[in-house]
Amino acid sequence: MRPHLTMNDQSHPSEGEDHLSDDSDAAGGSGKSGNCDRDSAQQQILELVIEACKHPLGSPRRGRFLDKLIREIVKSGQLWKENTPHYEEALQRTWIYLSRNLCEATTAKQAYNPKISQITTWLNPYLKKRLLDCHLKQQQERERHIQNQIVSLDRLSDKKDIKYAENLRANPDVSFYLEELLEWIETDPNDELKSRHVRGKPEINCQVLLQRKCLYGQTIEEIAKEFGCAHSTLYQLLNNDCRHLLQQFSENQGYQTFTIPGVPEQ
Amino acid sequence: MNYENLSNLEPLPMPITQNSLQIARQFAAQQRHPQRQEQVYFNTLAVLAVHDYLEILSIKTDLTECDSWNPAMRLFTDAADLYIKGLGKIECRPVRKLHQNQATANDNLSANPPVNCPVPVEARADRIGYIAVAIDEDEKVARLLGFSPTADSGELVLNELHSLDDFLVNLEHLFDAKVDLNQWLMNVFNPDWQPFEAIFDPEPLEDSPGEIENPIPSKLGNWFKNIVETGWQKFDQGKQNLEETIFPDEHPNFAFRSGGNSRQNLSLSGGQASLQHRFPEADVARARLIDLGMQLGRTTVALLVAIAQQSDRTVRVHVQLHPAIGQRYLPPHTQLSLISDTGKILHKSESTVQDLCILLKDFDVEPEESFSIRVAIDDLSITENFVV
Numbered sequence: 150m151r152p153h154l155t156m157n158d159q160s161h162p163s164e165g166e167d168h169l170s171d172d173s174d175a176a177g178g179s180g181k182s183g184n185c186d187r188d189s190a191q192q193q194i195l196e197l198v199i200e201a202c203k204h205p206l207g208s209p210r211r212g213r214f215l216d217k218l219i220r221e222i223v224k225s226g227q228l229w230k231e232n233t234p235h236y237e238e239a240l241q242r243t244w245i246y247l248s249r250n251l252c253e254a255t256t257a258k259q260a261y262n263p264k265i266s267q268i269t270t271w272l273n274p275y276l277k278k279r280l281l282d283c284h285l286k287q288q289q290e291r292e293r294h295i296q297n298q299i300v301s302l303d304r305l306s307d308k309k310d311i312k313y314a315e316n317l318r319a320n321p322d323v324s325f326y327l328e329e330l331l332e333w334i335e336t337d338p339n340d341e342l343k344s345r346h347v348r349g350k351p352e353i354n355c356q357v358l359l360q361r362k363c364l365y366g367q368t369i370e371e372i373a374k375e376f377g378c379a380h381s382t383l384y385q386l387l388n389n390d391c392r393h394l395l396q397q398f399s400e401n402q403g404y405q406t407f408t409i410p411g412v413p414e415q
Numbered sequence: 416m417n418y419e420n421l422s423n424l425e426p427l428p429m430p431i432t433q434n435s436l437q438i439a440r441q442f443a444a445q446q447r448h449p450q451r452q453e454q455v456y457f458n459t460l461a462v463l464a465v466h467d468y469l470e471i472l473s474i475k476t477d478l479t480e481c482d483s484w485n486p487a488m489r490l491f492t493d494a495a496d497l498y499i500k501g502l503g504k505i506e507c508r509p510v511r512k513l514h515q516n517q518a519t520a521n522d523n524l525s526a527n528p529p530v531n532c533p534v535p536v537e538a539r540a541d542r543i544g545y546i547a548v549a550i551d552e553d554e555k556v557a558r559l560l561g562f563s564p565t566a567d568s569g570e571l572v573l574n575e576l577h578s579l580d581d582f583l584v585n586l587e588h589l590f591d592a593k594v595d596l597n598q599w600l601m602n603v604f605n606p607d608w609q610p611f612e613a614i615f616d617p618e619p620l621e622d623s624p625g626e627i628e629n630p631i632p633s634k635l636g637n638w639f640k641n642i643v644e645t646g647w648q649k650f651d652q653g654k655q656n657l658e659e660t661i662f663p664d665e666h667p668n669f670a671f672r673s674g675g676n677s678r679q680n681l682s683l684s685g686g687q688a689s690l691q692h693r694f695p696e697a698d699v700a701r702a703r704l705i706d707l708g709m710q711l712g713r714t715t716v717a718l719l720v721a722i723a724q725q726s727d728r729t730v731r732v733h734v735q736l737h738p739a740i741g742q743r744y745l746p747p748h749t750q751l752s753l754i755s756d757t758g759k760i761l762h763k764s765e766s767t768v769q770d771l772c773i774l775l776k777d778f779d780v781e782p783e784e785s786f787s788i789r790v791a792i793d794d795l796s797i798t799e800n801f802v803v
Contacts, residue, residue: 206473207472207473207474207475208587208590209472209474209583209584209586209587209590210583210587211472211473212469212472212473212474212583212586213580213583213584213587215471215472216427216472216579216580216583217580219427219471220425220427223428234433235433236430236555237430237431237432237433237555238430238432238433238434240430241429241430241432241467241471244471245470245471247471248471248472248473249473323445323486324445326486326487327445327486327487327490330487330490331447331490359490359491362490362491362492363446363447363448363451363490363491364447364448365448366448366449366450366451366454368493368535368536369535369536369537370535370536380536381536381793381794383536384536384537384540384794387491387492387537388537388540391491392488395487395488399487407485407486407487409485409487409488410479410480410481410482410485410488410758410759411480411482411760412760413752413760413761413762413763414759414760414761414762
């Protein structure tokens, strides 16, 4: 490693940067401190930070360095760890904080500055703060839960920007919708499902296929074997005919929010 | 820094959050068969692990058009798909860790960790790749084991997986391969996208008036050769007959004759004539050849894209799909689809038995918006991503 490039070295910051932006081989003398492994790990981390920041946020190339950086941080064993129920939540949010503020301050006041602190020194306070948040939130939840036995599904998700919050909130509708859907498949009152079948084989139709998949838990291969047809044929039936019929059902029943993927707009 | 150093086969541990567990339980509870409950539970955790991973990397994903996130499709498909914005779907296959007691209760073989990960039929179409995710509920960790660009054999062999870095390299290539239509307006083209004369009229233009000794243009000559070789048409049926066969009067979707009366014009400027007829305001038009492997040999089709810049900086796009020279019709059931950047199929056109050309409704694209065009036949598809 290059001796003057330890992260806490404040005496030659500009010199250090010049060397780091140079892509030449980093072979050199051994570190001045006895803690050689830790130093070289920190060195590795610092190089990854610098490389990551050369590429735009959200580009796969920066992603490649972030991926490696996270591995190195995990490997360093210096990230705060505890065995509490919300540790994973707090950790995930910490990785996002790292990614959003490593090179440019997106959610923090200032971006990470390697001259001021080691990366784990920067991340650990954030992680602990999130753990405290989660802990307080859980306490509040518990108090609320005692007051009001029904926990709203809204509160289960704290990732507001993610679509699945919607999905959770819509859940009472989902079960209602699925009940109706399954009943329609069972009864097929207008023979819509039965009338869409593999050519020349009316017994292999959409109703049978959907029931086998859902109620019997069979795979397409298993069903194909049982009926003696190619699994690509069954896949086509599922992917084209069944999808269209499911979409028609959702539309006709007024479930506009449950559009079926892969069916073109009319 | 050497990029090769980034390859790392050590699985990346992603935290499994309470939130993810909650969603997985909820999705599983909607299933009607115990096996399906288990599948959906693990599929959901795998999708969320890759979702969280890409969120950390600030690579945008969208679940709204995914089967894994659709309550109805989740009942009927064993899919763990996740859409990467503007690029395509990645399949996140879960690998379950055997519990210690489970393993010892069964025979010795099952004590070994799984060596492969099955990929069901419904999870093999329209995927840009596969990531295997080992779910460890005890440690609340989802380990992203690695990446495979394909799963044609129906399973992922775990010790043959590529590194996650290869997955990101793959994404990088896909990003770079996006066709930037703004570049087209500045006359910058990727070599795959040829002026369509070069696709539909491979002869140099200046040669065409003089060289008429051979009345059959070269590519048409190939067409003759092809049909003779495949025995579809007897060569001695006479020129008149053949001409009628190649250029019949009924052209349902194709303004083929507007170029004039000579055979050369008819045959060669088809793409151009059709384009001028249908999309007269085009600023730029380019075409590329697409190879579609088929069970019976290969088929080449030509995708034609013409654009016109609108006053409000949006770009109007016109898309046609033609058989390449050498074939007369598109293969039946060839599908041409317009897909939004979140993976929604906005419009689809499908060829019937004798279509010379199919096209999409013209559409407008906002600046910086992405869209994709997919050409598909049977289980095979090729997707071209565009950005304005």
